[in-house]
Every structure is written in C-alpha cells, then in structure tokens.
Amino acid sequence: MSEARERAVTGPPVRPRGWGRRHRVLLIAVVALLVSAVLLGIRPWESCGPGLRAVDADKDSVGSSYVCVGLNLDSGPVRDDDPLDPLEKLIKSRNEKAGDNFKTIVMLENLTPDPKVDSQPFPFIQREVQGAITAAWPKNGPPGIKLLLANYGSNADHWRVAAEEIVAAAAAQRIVAVTAVGNSSENSRALVAELSRHGIATIGATPTADNMNTDPKGVRIDNFFRVGPTNTDEARAAAGYIAAHGFKRVMMIQGVSKEDTYATTLAEAFQNSSKIPVIFTKTYDVKPFTDISREGYLRGLFSKWHNDICGARPDLIYFAGRGLDVGALVPALAGDGACEGLDTVTVMTGDDASTLAGNPLPLNGDISVRLRYTALAYPDQWDMFTADPAHPAYKKNYDNFVAEFTGTHGFPKAELWDGAAMIEHDAVAAAVEAAVQNVSADPVSVADVLRAIDCNSPVPGATGFVAFDQATGNQLDKALPILSIDPDGSVHPVDLVWSRGRPLNTKADCGR
Incomplete structure (x- = not known):
C-alpha cells in the first residue's frame, strides 16, 4: 500500500492532548x-x-x-x-x-x-x-x-x-x-x-x-x-497645663476621619477634661489623594482658615489630630500674614507630634507659634521628677x-x-x-x-x-512628659505629670 493511501485509510497520527487540555x-x-x-x-x-x-x-x-x-x-x-x-x-x-x-x-x-x-x-x-x-x-x-x-x-x-x-x-x-x-x-x-x-x-x-x-x-x-x-490621660494632662498657665481663649482643630480613632477620641477626651470652654472649633478630614500629599493638601486647607483664626484670636489652639497635620498647620499660622491682636499663639497637641521633632519648623513668622505636646516618653523625663x-x-x-x-x-x-x-x-x-x-x-x-x-x-x-x-x-499611673519643639526641631522638657495625678502607689491603687 502506498504511503499516501495508508494515510488516507488510517488518518493523521494521533497526538496526546496538551497539559492544559x-x-x-x-x-x-x-x-x-x-x-x-x-x-x-x-x-x-x-x-x-x-x-x-x-x-x-x-x-x-x-x-x-x-x-x-x-x-x-x-x-x-x-x-x-x-x-x-x-x-x-x-x-x-x-x-x-x-x-x-x-x-x-x-x-x-x-x-x-x-x-x-x-x-x-x-x-x-x-x-x-x-x-x-x-x-x-x-x-x-x-x-x-x-x-x-x-x-x-x-x-x-x-x-x-x-x-x-x-x-x-x-x-x-x-x-x-x-x-x-x-x-x-x-x-x-x-x-x-x-x-x-x-x-x-x-x-x-x-x-x-x-x-x-x-x-x-x-x-x-x-x-x-x-x-x-490613653487619650483621656493625655487630654487631662493638657487641660491641667492650660489651666495652670492662665490660657483664656481656647480654640480646637479636630480631625474627624472615622478611621482615625486617635484624633476623634483625643478631641472628645479634651472636651470632657478641659475646664476652659472651647470658643471655636474647626474640623478636617483627609482621604488618600492621588495628585497631592496629605501635608500638601492640609497646608492649603489650613491657609484658607487663616482669617477665621485671626477673628477668633485664640491664645491656645488644641490640635486633636496627627503630628504630620500639625506640621501643615504651623506654616499656615506663622507665614500667611499678620493678625491684629494675635501676635503669639500656643499650639498644644498629643503624642503623635513626636513625629515632627528633629525637623526644622517655621514657628517664628507673622504670628509666633509655641508648640507643646504630651509625649509617651522622653529620655530626660526623670530629671524633672525629684519630689x-x-x-x-x-x-x-x-x-x-x-x-x-x-x-x-x-x-x-x-x-x-x-x-x-x-x-x-x-x-x-x-x-x-x-x-x-x-x-x-x-x-x-x-x-x-x-x-x-x-x-x-x-x-x-x-x-x-x-x-x-x-x-x-x-x-x-502613667508618667506623661510635656515637651516643646523649637524652630530647629530640638525638643525640650516643660513638665512631667501623671495620668492619675501621682506615681504608682501600692496602698492607693491596690486598696491596701
């Protein structure tokens, strides 16, 4: 039988199916x-x-x-x-x-x-x-x-x-x-x-x-x-500092993102702790942006608040938000023009401000800004504790x-x-x-x-x-240092307070 006829009778050779099949x-x-x-x-x-x-x-x-x-x-x-x-x-x-x-x-x-x-x-x-x-x-x-x-x-x-x-x-x-x-x-x-x-x-x-x-x-x-x-500990410490240093006109800036419980509970804790009424509150929310950084967005937003802050004339702003966000507020306060009757303002915030330390901050401008925060810890904190x-x-x-x-x-x-x-x-x-x-x-x-x-x-x-x-x-009974940040980014201790007003006490805390 010819090769051609054999192919016609038997058909093409059978190949095994591929792995995928x-x-x-x-x-x-x-x-x-x-x-x-x-x-x-x-x-x-x-x-x-x-x-x-x-x-x-x-x-x-x-x-x-x-x-x-x-x-x-x-x-x-x-x-x-x-x-x-x-x-x-x-x-x-x-x-x-x-x-x-x-x-x-x-x-x-x-x-x-x-x-x-x-x-x-x-x-x-x-x-x-x-x-x-x-x-x-x-x-x-x-x-x-x-x-x-x-x-x-x-x-x-x-x-x-x-x-x-x-x-x-x-x-x-x-x-x-x-x-x-x-x-x-x-x-x-x-x-x-x-x-x-x-x-x-x-x-x-x-x-x-x-x-x-x-x-x-x-x-x-x-x-x-x-x-x-806790944020209540920090807010209580801040409220005590504010009262002791004679601040009268307190404004609050508050982050309101539902995801950021640090900001929302810090604001609530401060309102519950402070004996001085908050005269004015501004809120902000930050979403992940594709075309601008968080800091860049907030720098622009806070600049738009400049006139409102000038009108309120606070001697202290309590900032219930992230440290990075405080870093956006400071240049807006200090560098966006003078305010009549507001030459100096103190900004007080929570422990997240430690993320700003070590970096230069424009604190001295049209308005002089004094930055304070309640810290989790500080290496020289025990030098303040001698009593x-x-x-x-x-x-x-x-x-x-x-x-x-x-x-x-x-x-x-x-x-x-x-x-x-x-x-x-x-x-x-x-x-x-x-x-x-x-x-x-x-x-x-x-x-x-x-x-x-x-x-x-x-x-x-x-x-x-x-x-x-x-x-x-x-x-x-957590110890809380209150620290300041200078324009060059250096950090200095201001005070040391306790979350319950005193160090750990076995008799008082254990019911002895």
Whole structure:
C-alpha cells in the first residue's frame, strides 16, 4: 500500500492532548486564584518569605513596587532595599540561638509606611524595633526568647493578613504576646479584637485612643493591654497645663476621619477634661489623594482658615489630630500674614507630634507659634521628677535600660529622643515577664499572666513601672512628659505629670 493511501485509510497520527487540555479544571482554578489575588493587590510571584504575602505598593513613596505583609517568620526583607534589613538580620541571628524550648514575642507595626498616607515616619518604626530588641535580649535576660516582626502595611489595610498569619503560627511559634500595634485606627482596633478572639494577647505601646480596648461593637477586648497612656490621660494632662498657665481663649482643630480613632477620641477626651470652654472649633478630614500629599493638601486647607483664626484670636489652639497635620498647620499660622491682636499663639497637641521633632519648623513668622505636646516618653523625663521618694527607683530603671540599649546592643543614645524605643521596650519587657512567669506554652494562657502584672507586681520599665488596671487593661499611673519643639526641631522638657495625678502607689491603687 502506498504511503499516501495508508494515510488516507488510517488518518493523521494521533497526538496526546496538551497539559492544559488534560488538566483544564486545575488550570482554570489556578488562573482564577491569580486573578483574584491581583484584584486584591496580592502578588504571589514577588519574593516574600514564609508567613508573608506580597501586595502592591507605591514605588514613589516606599521605594518598592511591592511590600510583604503578614508575620515575618524568617526575618527577611519586607520590600526592595529594606532599610530594616540590618535589624532583621540581628533578630534572625538571635532567634537561631533560642534553642528548642523557646517562646516568641511579636512586634506588629506598619513596617513599610507610605508618606502619602501614613502619619508615622519610618525612623520612628526603626527605633521601636531597637527598643523591642533591647527588651527581648538584655545581657542577663532569660534564655529561649524569640522576636518576630509582623507587618500590616500602610494604614493597617492588610490587618486581616497579619492576623491570619499570627493566628496560624501561634501554636508552633509559642507566641506569648503581640506588642506595639501601631497607630490607633479602626483597622488596628479590629486586628486586636481578632487576635483576642483566638486567645492571643496584645500589649499596645503607641495606640492611645480610649476605645482601643473595645471591639467595633463596643464590647471589651479581654486580651488587650497597653503600656502607653490613653487619650483621656493625655487630654487631662493638657487641660491641667492650660489651666495652670492662665490660657483664656481656647480654640480646637479636630480631625474627624472615622478611621482615625486617635484624633476623634483625643478631641472628645479634651472636651470632657478641659475646664476652659472651647470658643471655636474647626474640623478636617483627609482621604488618600492621588495628585497631592496629605501635608500638601492640609497646608492649603489650613491657609484658607487663616482669617477665621485671626477673628477668633485664640491664645491656645488644641490640635486633636496627627503630628504630620500639625506640621501643615504651623506654616499656615506663622507665614500667611499678620493678625491684629494675635501676635503669639500656643499650639498644644498629643503624642503623635513626636513625629515632627528633629525637623526644622517655621514657628517664628507673622504670628509666633509655641508648640507643646504630651509625649509617651522622653529620655530626660526623670530629671524633672525629684519630689517623690520613689524617684531613685524610676531613674535607676531608666539607667538600666540605657545601659542595655547603648552598651549591650550598641544603639546610639541619640535614638532615644522621641521615646519610641522606650515605650516599645516596656511593651516587650511586660511580654518577657509573662513568658518567664507562664507555666504553659499555649498562647491562650498568657492573658491571665499579664493580668497579674498589676499594682502589686509591676514590671520595671524605661517609662516607669508597668502595671495594668484589672478592669480595663490600661496602664496605671502613667508618667506623661510635656515637651516643646523649637524652630530647629530640638525638643525640650516643660513638665512631667501623671495620668492619675501621682506615681504608682501600692496602698492607693491596690486598696491596701
């Protein structure tokens, strides 16, 4: 039979179906998953280590087209050219020496802040990590402590990913507590509630909103504690300062974003605390803009308020908003023209103003601006505290912290100026104490141990003795420095006050 006839009879050779045809259902599923991930901003092909997921980022803002969110199990980079890389390598090397009988503390923050959206700058985050390292591994500290960093991304938008990864790793990593928690916001509040639902305790360092210890429905979060003050503490301190210094005409500028619980609860707390009526209030809201920065937008908005402020003639403006936003107000006040009868004005605000320190501010212009804020901590705060017999103990605890920070770990003392390292140190120090005292390795057992850190058994810290209120989880008797910022960005102490009017007192606070 000819070759042509054979082909006619038998037909063309049969070829096996391709992989895609043979596994059509699987291929469709994979494509669907990739499309869904892209729509959610997740980029699985990017280089993120275990416990992390890649999401899109604004390269112009963070220097990377992607960032990694979740729990950094391998202490690797969380973005291109990660500036935290040296500290992450240090953490990795220490974790590798923890042995088999270890317990883990997680520091949760926005490790990749976007200046277009976020008010907290990266150097503040870096100093928090330094403080966490200092508390986790003091020279003669307990063995078997691990530290892991977790990232919930810009504006805490990826808090669900961070929560899922922490919960998934809690048992295997023997997580004692999650510390830091970042800014007060609806996202960070939801994250804390989700971790608590799974029995995981959090110890807030910087979130000060009064409602951070309640979930979005207003129910108390049983497993939330904090070493920093509440906004009521800060507002009460500010109100006392205002009354003591004879201010008569108080105006308030208030951020009203529903997401930013720091600003809204700070305003409410000040109104409830101040004995001097607020004569005038202006409000603002900030959305993520595509064509202008947050600071640029607010600089223009506040300039339009100049005539209103001149007409009100306040001798003090209480600013219930982010520090970055105060930085936009100052040039609008000082540089947009003189006001008849208003040569000088004091601007008082909360702890977020620490993000302005270290940078020049145009405080002296057509109107002279004096900037004051209630701080979480300040390195020289105990030099202002000499009247109480307990003073040597507070100063000694701080000196011990400095010795570990600068001596054991070699961090520069100059890094302490904004209090970030001090306050995060105290959060991790409380977690380390819980790790030592807890007889169980199960994460759900830790909250009871933390509740035992009360007025009878406080933990010595850089910012004072850490003791938690049994009913609220808030810090008892927090020391609050009141600081000023000069035009060159330097910070100076003005006063030291206490959230309950006095230092921790065992008899008064424990009912003895």
